[in-house]
Amino acid sequence: MSGSYLSKLQALRAAIDDFKTSGKPVIASADFYLRDSYYLASAADEIYLHKLGVVLLDGYGRFRTYYKEGIDKLELEWNVFKVGEYKSAVEPFLRNDMSDEAREANLEWMGDLWRSYLDDVATARGTTPEALAGSIDRFDELIEENEGDTAQMALATGLVDHLADRDGVRARMIELVGEDEDTHSFNQIHHSAYLEAMGDRARRHPAKGDAVAVVVAKGSILDGSHPPGTIGGDSTAALIRDARQDETVKAIVLRVDSGGGSAFASEVIRRELQVAREEGKKVVVSMGSVAASGGYWISTASDEIWANANTITGSIGIYGMIPTYQKPLQKYLGWRVDGVGTTWLAGAVRPDRALEPRLRPAIQTMIEQGYREFLSRVAEARSMSVEEVDKIGRGRVWSGQDAHDMGLVDNLGGLEQAIASAAAMADMGEEYAVRYMEKEPSFGEKMAREFLTRAGDWFGPAGTTIRGGGMPSIQSSLLEFVRRETEMLSSLNDPNGVYALCDCEVE
Numbered sequence: 001m002s003g004s005y006l007s008k009l010q011a012l013r014a015a016i017d018d019f020k021t022s023g024k025p026v027i028a029s030a031d032f033y034l035r036d037s038y039y040l041a042s043a044a045d046e047i048y049l050h051k052l053g054v055v056l057l058d059g060y061g062r063f064r065t066y067y068k069e070g071i072d073k074l075e076l077e078w079n080v081f082k083v084g085e086y087k088s089a090v091e092p093f094l095r096n097d098m099s100d101e102a103r104e105a106n107l108e109w110m111g112d113l114w115r116s117y118l119d120d121v122a123t124a125r126g127t128t129p130e131a132l133a134g135s136i137d138r139f140d141e142l143i144e145e146n147e148g149d150t151a152q153m154a155l156a157t158g159l160v161d162h163l164a165d166r167d168g169v170r171a172r173m174i175e176l177v178g179e180d181e182d183t184h185s186f187n188q189i190h191h192s193a194y195l196e197a198m199g200d201r202a203r204r205h206p207a208k209g210d211a212v213a214v215v216v217a218k219g220s221i222l223d224g225s226h227p228p229g230t231i232g233g234d235s236t237a238a239l240i241r242d243a244r245q246d247e248t249v250k251a252i253v254l255r256v257d258s259g260g261g262s263a264f265a266s267e268v269i270r271r272e273l274q275v276a277r278e279e280g281k282k283v284v285v286s287m288g289s290v291a292a293s294g295g296y297w298i299s300t301a302s303d304e305i306w307a308n309a310n311t312i313t314g315s316i317g318i319y320g321m322i323p324t325y326q327k328p329l330q331k332y333l334g335w336r337v338d339g340v341g342t343t344w345l346a347g348a349v350r351p352d353r354a355l356e357p358r359l360r361p362a363i364q365t366m367i368e369q370g371y372r373e374f375l376s377r378v379a380e381a382r383s384m385s386v387e388e389v390d391k392i393g394r395g396r397v398w399s400g401q402d403a404h405d406m407g408l409v410d411n412l413g414g415l416e417q418a419i420a421s422a423a424a425m426a427d428m429g430e431e432y433a434v435r436y437m438e439k440e441p442s443f444g445e446k447m448a449r450e451f452l453t454r455a456g457d458w459f460g461p462a463g464t465t466i467r468g469g470g471m472p473s474i475q476s477s478l479l480e481f482v483r484r485e486t487e488m489l490s491s492l493n494d495p496n497g498v499y500a501l502c503d504c505e506v507e
Contacts, residue, residue, distance in 0.1 A: 233265025260294025
């Protein structure tokens, strides 16, 4: 569970709490607990930690790699155009450290998440947020007091209930649910097998009839058509159009889990939702962990917006970047680019030539116009003035609770509540289907999905209870950093080079 956003963890935790009303016990066990895995574990009736384990609650952080000095050393020219002093997504290319505005905004929304985290964990463990925060603040002192025994420290501070080797946990589970004669572990079923066994019995709504269509917009917003896991302007708009043209669909719920991306693709999606509204379909937005920048842009064409109190949203602002590398080509390789064109615009934005100076003010004017467009979309959607939106915009990120207080969000709640609200707005009564609109995968995508599913069954955990994540290795952390940075840069495919992208991941 490492790296999960708090809003998703809260949804899982709510399901655990609901299960506990049956009177059946919930047991959590792990070799190590990190922040996210411990949040879920704290909802259990009994928490087991390995005798050599540790509970590390490190809070929320936002740390980035800043490239300005390296860019200067390589003599790259990273031309950046933006609006909003809080639009920090481009700061690594302009600075060697975080700006004061970014520090202020990041601490504000991360503080909201951390307070919510402490409240939930403290309530579950029968303590106070202040006491829990105090023990985290004294982590180094408590290790000294417990002579370096981190597991004993977790037990002494009330974070866990029992210290046990794996065989001890196994024995406890056998005591509760009996022994499997073949494996000699406890009777159990893996969650994927459980879901398959449940089949249609897990449905909360009928399979047929008038429906609420759910369109999932998860990932970076890219121009064109893209598979699930990213949001294609064309492919996501096509799903919305399919729902709009389906006579049995009376309402559409857009599930947004995105920090944005291409401004052009965002507008393609927003317009498709607006057409659905104009044709009489009710449109409700359900914000997941992140619905910021372009994720908020596509949310504006809706009758209602729902968010979790810890959703990361806002970041109303845009930017553009045009890097050029003609200087290192000349200095290190001796390469030079020259030629002619029929107008001054020919070759003006080639990355191996300096950016045409006459373009700089023109591009900045385009960016400022894009920001005014963003403001007007939000102002119209939220019945606010452009000036009011600008005060809470300028690229600043907000928590869902703050966004609700400021009028950017209508209600606080999850996907199920958003679906129920959409059905009520469409006068659908109590009996209605919920239909997830999905792009038909290609043969290759189907094969890959089947392989990954089977691999999960083959190599998934066996003979364990709910297990927390271990400590990340240096190698995996480095690879994850490279993956994230490469993914961000490779996602910049807006045809106009204009982006509504939020710098709002947490660590």
